[in-house]
Amino acid sequence: MLKFLLKRLALLIPTFIGVTLVAFFFIRILPGDPVQVLAGERGVSPERHAEVMRQLGFDLPLWQQYFNYLTDIFRGDFGTSFASKRPVLYEFFSRFPATVELSLCAIFLATLLGVPAGILAAVNRGKWIDQATMGTALVGYSMPIFWWGLLLIIFFSGYLHWTPVSGRIALNYFFKPVTGFMLIDSLLSGQKGAFTSALHYLILPTVVLATIPLAVIARQTRSAMLEVLGEDYVRTARAKGLPSRRVVALHALRNALIPVVTTIGLQVGVLMAGAILTETVFSWPGIGKWMIESVNKRDYFVVQSGLLLIALIIMTVNLIVDVLYAIINPRIRHQ
Amino acid sequence: MTDTTTTPVTAPPVQPRLAGLREVWYYFSHSRGAVIGLAVFVALVIVALLAPWIAPHDPIFQYRDKFLTPPVWQAGGDPRFIFGTDAIGRDILSRLMHGARYSLLIGAVVVTISLVGGIILGLLAGFFRGWVDALIMRIMDIILAFPSLLLALVLVTVIGPGLFNAMLAIALVLQPHFARLTRAAVISETNREYVTSARLAGAGNLRLMFRTILPNCLAPLIVQATLSFSSAILDAAALGFLGLGAQPPIPEWGTMLADSREFITRAWWVITIPGIAILITVLSINLIGDGLRDALDPKLKRS
Numbered sequence: 001m002l003k004f005l006l007k008r009l010a011l012l013i014p015t016f017i018g019v020t021l022v023a024f025f026f027i028r029i030l031p032g033d034p035v036q037v038l039a040g041e042r043g044v045s046p047e048r049h050a051e052v053m054r055q056l057g058f059d060l061p062l063w064q065q066y067f068n069y070l071t072d073i074f075r076g077d078f079g080t081s082f083a084s085k086r087p088v089l090y091e092f093f094s095r096f097p098a099t100v101e102l103s104l105c106a107i108f109l110a111t112l113l114g115v116p117a118g119i120l121a122a123v124n125r126g127k128w129i130d131q132a133t134m135g136t137a138l139v140g141y142s143m144p145i146f147w148w149g150l151l152l153i154i155f156f157s158g159y160l161h162w163t164p165v166s167g168r169i170a171l172n173y174f175f176k177p178v179t180g181f182m183l184i185d186s187l188l189s190g191q192k193g194a195f196t197s198a199l200h201y202l203i204l205p206t207v208v209l210a211t212i213p214l215a216v217i218a219r220q221t222r223s224a225m226l227e228v229l230g231e232d233y234v235r236t237a238r239a240k241g242l243p244s245r246r247v248v249a250l251h252a253l254r255n256a257l258i259p260v261v262t263t264i265g266l267q268v269g270v271l272m273a274g275a276i277l278t279e280t281v282f283s284w285p286g287i288g289k290w291m292i293e294s295v296n297k298r299d300y301f302v303v304q305s306g307l308l309l310i311a312l313i314i315m316t317v318n319l320i321v322d323v324l325y326a327i328i329n330p331r332i333r334h335q
Numbered sequence: 336m337t338d339t340t341t342t343p344v345t346a347p348p349v350q351p352r353l354a355g356l357r358e359v360w361y362y363f364s365h366s367r368g369a370v371i372g373l374a375v376f377v378a379l380v381i382v383a384l385l386a387p388w389i390a391p392h393d394p395i396f397q398y399r400d401k402f403l404t405p406p407v408w409q410a411g412g413d414p415r416f417i418f419g420t421d422a423i424g425r426d427i428l429s430r431l432m433h434g435a436r437y438s439l440l441i442g443a444v445v446v447t448i449s450l451v452g453g454i455i456l457g458l459l460a461g462f463f464r465g466w467v468d469a470l471i472m473r474i475m476d477i478i479l480a481f482p483s484l485l486l487a488l489v490l491v492t493v494i495g496p497g498l499f500n501a502m503l504a505i506a507l508v509l510q511p512h513f514a515r516l517t518r519a520a521v522i523s524e525t526n527r528e529y530v531t532s533a534r535l536a537g538a539g540n541l542r543l544m545f546r547t548i549l550p551n552c553l554a555p556l557i558v559q560a561t562l563s564f565s566s567a568i569l570d571a572a573a574l575g576f577l578g579l580g581a582q583p584p585i586p587e588w589g590t591m592l593a594d595s596r597e598f599i600t601r602a603w604w605v606i607t608i609p610g611i612a613i614l615i616t617v618l619s620i621n622l623i624g625d626g627l628r629d630a631l632d633p634k635l636k637r638s
Contacts, residue, residue, distance in 0.1 A: 014476070014477075015477055015480055018473065018476070018480075019477055019480050019481075029493055030492075031493075031495070135368070138618065138622065141621060142565065142569075142614060142617040142618040143617075144569055144572055144576075144589075144610060146572075146573060146592070147592055147610030147613060147614070148610075150592070150596070150599055151606070151607065154599060154600070154607070158599070158600045158603075269483075272482040272485065273483060276484055276485060276488070276577075277484070277576070277577075291485065291488070292488075295489075295492050295579070300492075303492065307485065307489055310482065310485060311480045314481070315480055
């Protein structure tokens with residue numbers, strides 16, 4: 001196991017270098033040099049220009065700039081936001097919980113509905129229930145989620161007035177963030193109705209962000225189940241006269257769920273991309289909305305570090321998924 | 336050697352290939368969803384090709400007295416504008432028809448670029464192995480380490496917003512899937528006897544890669560190409576929605592949604608209708624993709 005872990009970590013090194021190189025060169029290949037980009041249309045005098053270039057270390061040779069960049073990253077210095085003048089890392093972690101909360105709720109919902117839907121479809125293969133479930137899954141998989149969000153707003157917020165349009169909690173609740181997770185903070189605050197309000201604000205964004213993972217999980221569960229249901233040991237179990245329900249629940253499901261767990265883990269990249277759109281539609285104050293705003297404000301140091309931080313998070317989660325997979329499935333370890 | 340053998344060698348493959356196509360069509364046509372998807376897709380292509388002639392209005396002409404006209408079936412609708420007009424009086428149906436051209440063009444261009452790039456990289460990696468393989472695949476890993484939409488967004492920030500740049504960015508982020516598939520297929524094929532015999536017969540590396548091995552790796556690539564076609568349309572619409580794809584007044588569907596966001600509560604049709612167009616297009620292509628996968632994958636066929 002340790003050998004597997006070390007091998008897996010060693011594979012991460014080139015990816016890490018590559019990801020930092022992408023972030024490093026992002027600022028440097030923008031049209032115009034960084035100082036001009038930061039100064040925008042106001043322009044900047046040649047002396048000031050040279051001074052800022054020196055301050056930012058852009059006058060050094062490229063390899064030395066990259067080395068300094070890496071050193072900064074390892075010290076936890078991800079640069080300063082041009083717009084807010086605060087450290088990017090601080091800005092990142094003040095928004096990160098909102099995205100994590102939304103993503104966790106979405107993946108929870110997607111798993112809760114997707115796995116049973118996939119099982120149901122597989123067990124009833126070819127019947128109408130299979131066709132209906134898989135048809136719905138394909139529609140979900142094809143969904144432009146930014147439009148789906150707008151549609152839900154039109155119907156549930158505009159027409160029925162059931163759900164709020166945007167934000168994380170009603171404005172009349174105010175408390176200091178402790179964990180950054182609104183559901184937990186609202187409970188901790190002890191204010192009456194705060195939790196319900198937070199939940200209320202969370203529903204539509206969760207549904208929207210869960211749509212594609214839900215479809216993927218349902219499809220994956222179905223095909224994994226079908227594969228397992230055709231295996232010899234399932235046939236043996238059936239031949240022994242075990243009731244069908246028991247065969248599905250005990251013999252098939254346990255083995256079918258292994259690839260499904262991986263699929264769920266790999267949704268984190270999908271969730272991050274989805275978060276950009278979902279957070280934009282619902283004005284959800286998370287990482288995705290922050291990235292879009294920074295792109296629009298040309299706050300390039302934020303875009304640079306946000307890109308890097310998101311990639312690092314995805315790499316970490318994928319590593320965890322791989323390790324978990326190796327724990328459940330010993331065959332992988334010994335390859 | 337070439338002169339005497341080319342004629343007999345090129346003639347026979349036509350028939351097996353036709354037979355293969357017929358077999359694929361046989362399985363494909365058995366899936367009702369796939370056939371419906373194909374029919375919708377063909378209809379969309381026809382609409383896109385004929386858009387300048389069949390669209391009732393100029394897609395960017397503004398009827399200044401007809402802002403936010405509802406669709407014809409709703410009170411206040413105008414029979415001249417079947418799906419109504421947008422916030423500055425442009426006919427939505429005409430914009431949708433012209434938008435189909437952009438979406439299908441985006442899909443076609445993106446898939447072509449990423450397919451060709453991915454095949455070349457995958458062939459090189461799988462055929463030569465060693466450091467070429469390691470280098471190419473590590474670069475692919477790096478691209479895949481980012482969420483595709485985020486990377487496309489950042490690339491567009493660097494090279495500037497616009498339809499063509501958006502297509503380039505999306506092609507780049509979709510390309511590693513093709514490279515990985517090609518590489519895996521090439522590795523499993525390279526040690527087969529037919530490749531060895533072609534090599535012994537004196538076939539050069541290029542011939543081995545493109546003529547001998549590649550045709551036998553096509554099935555997964557075709558399926559991936561179909562799925563990438565729909566991802567490309569979705570991603571381009573998302574970039575358009577975020578204001579970084581096609582720029583107004585281009586009637587790209589995602590851009591149309593971005594233009595109308597502020598009228599969401601007043602005029603449901605300006606939001607709903609372009610989204611339905613995206614959904615139907617992507618859905619029809621995914622139906623085709625599923626059908627092709629079932630038809631081309633011999634493992635599923637038998638079961």
